[in-house]
Amino acid sequence: MGDLRALFSSNDPFDADEAFTNRQRQWELVTSALAEHLRHIADPAFDVEDLEAPRDNVTVFHGVGGVGKSTLMRKIEAALACDGQRPVQWGAPAWAGERFLPVRIDLSRSAGLDFERVVLAIRLALAGAVGRPFPAFDLALRRYWDVVHPGEPLEEYVRRTGLAGRFAQALPQQMQAAVGEVVGALELPGVVGAAAGQVAKALVRALRERRERARALAGCARTVALLEAEPDLEALSFYPHLLAWELSRLPAKKAVVPVILLDTFEDIADRHRDVERLLQRVVWLMPGTYFVIGGRNRLPWGDGEALQGQLDYTGPTAWPGLAAPATPSAPAAGQGGARQHLVGDFSPADCEGYLARRLSHDGRPLIAPDARAVITGRSHGLPLHLDLAVGRFLEIRRSGRTPTAGDFDFAFPALLARTLSDLTPDERHVLRASSLLDAFDLELATRTAGLPQQAAARRLAERPIVTEDPYAIWPYHLHGAIRSALRAADDHTDDRWTPADWHQAAARALTALGDQWRSTLAPGRILLVACLRQGLRLARDHRLDDLAWLTEAAYAYIDDSIWEPLAPPASDGPADDGPGTVADALVELLTAVARRQHEHRERTVARLTAVLDTGLLPHELSEMAEYYRAKANRDLGRNDASRHGMQRVADSGGRLAPRACRGLAQLARIDGDFPTAMAAARTLGWEGRHQRVLGDLWWPHGEIQRAVAAYEAARADAEHHGVAGERAIAQAHLALAVAFADPARADDELALAHQLLDGLDQRATTLITHIAALVRDAGTPDVTDRAHLLRTEITVAGLTSFQPLLELACAFHHAVLGAHQDLTATVARLHELSAGGGYAYYADIALFMGNLPLPPRPTPPVRWLDGEQPVRDRWRALVTARRGESS
Known part of the structure; x- marks a missing residue:
């Protein structure tokens, strides 16, 4: 029918073909990507141990359920197999003589496949394809197995979990052979072959001694670290690095390029992304292996900041192919290009091909490229839209006018x-x-x-x-x-609908979103952020000046200190050139507050000042902008400006008044007025985080145990109230206090702090953990170099107030070493940093650490809670104790 309409639309004959799109395009994308991958890994500059180079070893097919993604993955697996059959419409690949090993792994919940079995499935496939052990990887895997599955033979596990297949016996045999190979190479006749832990220790010793036979077996630079690591699931996710190294060293006749097809990926990409993080690590650590991922959703690994803290490697620099927009043609050799492709509705490339083939004259497309681009963009891949655009093209052409791109922005x-x-x-x-x-x-x-x-x-x-x-x-x-x-x-x-109908519906939608958020028994963070994003867009696009529940949700958003991006998507309607609205101001306020984790604090102050200057925000939200501007000024070392802002918020008596009172107490502490700060802290209560403030007061006095007790109470309060961000902050401060007195315990406290920070976006708190690690390691060789890197990071973030704390950590390090010249230089830097006001007492503490006298100075003396001498004695005792531990 469509072809006849085209044929009878004009006296000027042209070709009108019924365009058809099938999975041949997806096959071409895979073969093109694999050809580029082969060129990449054959390059002499390619280094399988390089952990910093961007990765382009992933192709993603995504689309709604039931459109045939799994069938496509099975077809690709069969086509790449040595004896596989390609569908008749798929062309032959560009390469020749390469040996691929396709391994399709179904990640669906119904398959019940966990991460451990994913690793085993990959190794099982290699067992049959390569037919030889991989000594370093197999030894690490065997050691893991002995620890995590004591008394359970691997053979039995493979059989019980359905991983058997043709190579069920090959893997255990090869793993045992790997252990035996190491034993033989290192001449360990007294070691039982099954004692993987003993063999691993022997191999580590041999590698540290640079024995040639050991390095031939396991010369990967990180083998020692992996074999010494606690064999748990986290360590298992790093073992593929060893596998990648050993694959790269296979002789030519055994060489194989694995192609891992991960199907139903959406079933493991949940909020916490625990399994996704482990799988992503496998992809990153095996750059010589190609991965084809199929799922309902586009893979967000290359999308900037959204997943920072949830995954190890994110952003367009790490995954250029995953961040690039789809292009109408396959990527050129060596140029990267889009690696994410929609299955189901036509992809942009499919739309372009459809329109180019649909109408032609002398073999050339009738619809011009710029018009095809506009049609493709407006269609969202909907085939019906493409057909209507073809009909519009014929209608305009019949009128005697040549259609232009503007005719299809419609x-x-x-x-x-x-x-x-x-x-x-x-x-x-x-x-x-x-x-x-x-x-x-x-x-x-x-x-x-x-x-x-x-x-x-x-x-x-x-x-x-x-x-x-x-x-x-x-x-x-x-x-x-x-x-x-x-x-x-x-x-x-x-x-x-009339415009009034649309406006009323938008108001109903905003109310319904708020009711849904409020009425949910356990609304959770995801629902809050989702409601805010939709609600802010509705209020912005439809000029709904009554913010209703959005103000309450904004306060709920800041309470957890997690800071997900909140800017709503662009409007689907025409651009609004009118004046700003209350919703516009609220969007900018929340964006500035969240973005301060990634922007210089100077930028945060400027954005919040601009929002306040509009006068659009109601009082409650103006208070929020004022409070966070005061916090940013404090971070910049502008204590007077911060104090004025905090005082205004405290005097208002609003929701943030307790926090502002805490800010004033902290500013008194920064000025060295500890009695005033202590008096204020005791009145703050939970809302003012009084226990954390008490901890901040006790540790500068060398009262480590009292500080730790206060921080533990602060963490318990946060857990009781379900505030994840505050819990992480309290734990980071606790780790810092502990690090001065008990380095061994500090390891555990820092590990917990990093665990609690996982998934949060708290740059300042993360910096505290880094400084705490320096304190923990005081007296060791690399502290000074690490401190230099932290200085740069603090400067880039605009967190000026953290510089004195970093220098205090360095002073502790120099005092422990007895490096008086370095300590004196650090004290001088502390004096310089406090010249503008604030943290002057850090220089005193540094002198206490080295048992040095205080110089005369024009600034008021520090008002310690119990006098100068007890504080001096406590800090000197901490330094002396650390020296004793180091000797």
């Missing part, structure tokens, strides 16, 4: 007409309401539409224009092309 009423024609009036009502939402559930769509029952929303959700992600907060998503058309075009129906 939302087709026909698309809406076809979409709406099959819907009942209630379903059309819900469809329009749903177009206001990025995602929705039945209740949210129904309330936005203003209907009393969910029946219409349920029927709409079953239509193909709505996709479902059952694991999302709101499972339903309206197709992008339909949503854009609904918002931009008049649908010409009798029940079409």
